[in-house]
Amino acid sequence: MDKKTTFETSIEKLEKIVHDLTTEDLTLEGSIKTYKEGMALVKHCNDSIDKIEKELEILTNKKV
Amino acid sequence: MEKQILGVSHVNAYIKQLMDKDFILKNLSVQGEVSNFKAHSSGHLYFTLKDDESTISCVMFKTHVQNSGFEIENGMKIIVLGAVSVYERSGQYQIYVRKMMQDGLGKLYQEFEALKKKLSSEGLFDEATKKPICKYAGHIGIITSNTGAVIKDIVQVAKRRNPYIRMTLYPTLVQGPDAAQTIIKGITYFNQEKNVDTIILGRGGGSIEDLWVFNEEAVARSIYASVIPIISAVGHETDFTISDFVADLRAPTPSAAAELAVYDYFNLQNNLNQFELTMRQAMYRQLDLKKKRLELLKVQLSHQHPGLKFERKYQYITELEDKIKMLMDNILRRKKHQVNLLEEQLKGLSPIxxxxxxxxxxxxxxxxxxxxxxxxxxxxxxxxxxxxxxxxxxxxxxxxxxxxx
Known part of the structure; x- marks a missing residue:
């Protein structure tokens, strides 16, 4: 669950960064820092999705 | 006495004739609970009226439906006015309803309302206690029947939205006396394992009796106790059950539940790409802006350079120098001329x-x-x-x- 929360937080952070970069009057150093942070978040989000197709798992009485 | 041999239709016609003549059957009021209700596309209504012991078929033709003033549904207690007659084709007798009235509320409906009121007053439906649904779930728990369209619909929709979604089905009964216990076990299972982000509790459409397990108090309390958010998807969009009220989110159908539980992977991917692009463009623009500002400042600064001021002054001085030189030359030239003149004059007067x-x-x-x-x-x-x-x-x-x- 925590991993998912981080993912959601990452997306929210990313949205804020995009907003800041496009609307805020950042210093050059500030915008480079923000940009790097955003690119790292995009990578993080992409990497944290387990891209393996899974079949529906049906629990049987043994498992339950 | 030799009995006359009759055709089937003759028998049915004869019974119909007998019944239609009957004073009581011609015009009666019957009280009962609606079930097996079906609104035909022709506009006629078909349903069964029942009490604790028996049932009778009813039909209400379109022309009479218009002035009934309310819409009937399964479980509703009603009083119908009409005639009992025979449908000759099948030899079935049924009530031809001319008029119907609501007879208070059906027993099940009353139970439903009582439980709803009780749980509501206990705060089980409070928005504040509802858990948010995980926006980017990686693993979904499903509690429904192993067979039937519901699980198929959910899997199909979920996979379409996100091929990488992990789903675990806890198969349960979804109607009958044992259904409640299996559903509660399913909720408990996922809460013990804590391996899923969201639970979908689902069932396809059916009569109020079919859906009744989702109106049971024990099920409602189990849903409330779950620490994992539960999306309830019971019956069709128009069916509301206690489970729907107590769940963290109500989906109108099982397919809709899958839409709510599973994020759209392609959409996310698209958004991430868009974010990347937007950020890159914003960065380029920022750099461009700063560069342009720097250029402007450079130009402005060069205009303020002290060397330039000096140069301007120097130029002025040179100009003055030239001017003085020129004036001086002029004067000298004039004087020289004068001297020459004088010299010429003097020459004539010289004593020597x-x-x-x-x-x-x-x-x-x-x-x-x-x-x-x-x-x-x-x-x-x-x-x-x-x-x-x-x-x-x-x-x-x-x-x-x-x-x-």
Missing amino acids: QRLKEGYAYLSDLQFNKIISVKQLKSNDKVMVTLSDGQVIATVDVIDYNKGEV
Whole structure:
């Protein structure tokens, strides 16, 4: 669950960064820092999705 | 007595005739609970009226439906006015309803309302206690029947939205007396394992009796107790159950539940790409802006350079210098001309010139000029200047020319 929360937080952070970069009057150093942070978040989000197709798992009485 | 042999239709027609003649059957009011309700596309309504012991079929034709004033549904207690007659094709007797009224509320409906009121007052439906649904779930728990369209629909929709979604089905009964216990077990299972982000509790459409397990108190309390958010998807969009009220989110159908539980992977991917692009563009623009500002400042600064001021001053000085030179030249040229003129004039008056022509300049020995004989007496020494030298002479005779200048 925590991993998912981080993912959601990452997306929210990313949205804020995009907003800041496009609307805020950042210093050059500030915008480079923000940009790097955003690119790292995009990578993080992409990497944290387990891209393996899974079949529906049906629990049987043994498992339950 | 030999019995007459009749055709089937004759029998049905005969019974119909008997019934239609009957004073009571011609016009009666019947009380019962609606079930198996079906609204035909033709506009006619078909349903069964039942009490605790038996059932009777009913039909209400379109022409009468219009003035009934309410819409009936399964479980509803109603009173119908009409006639009992035979449908000859099947030999079935049924009530031909002309008019119907609501008879208070059906028993099940009353139970439903009572439980709803009770749980509501206990706060089980409070928005504040509802858990948010995980936006980016990786693993979904599903509690429903192993067979039937519900699980298929959910899997199909979920996979379409996100091929990488992990789903676990806890198969349960979804109707009948044992259904509640299996559903509660399913909720408990996922809460113990804590391996899923969201639970979908689902069932396809059915009558109020079919859906009844989702109106049971024990199920409702189990849903409330779950620490994992539960999406309830029971029946069709128009069916509301207690489970729907107590769940963290109600989906109108099982397919909709899958849409709510599973994020759209392609959409996310698209958004991430868009974010990347937007950020890159924003960064380029920022850099461009700063660069342009820097250029502007550079130009502005160069205009303020002290060397430039000096250069301007220097230029002015040079200009002044040139001007002075020019003026000076002018003056000199003018003066020189004047001098030349004077020189020419002087040339004509020069005594030295005169001396060359035979004249002499007379002075005393101290070079004081002598212009009159009266300045002299005999034996005075005088100096005579000629063109190429001087002569000292002594005055012998003085002859004064009276009247002549």
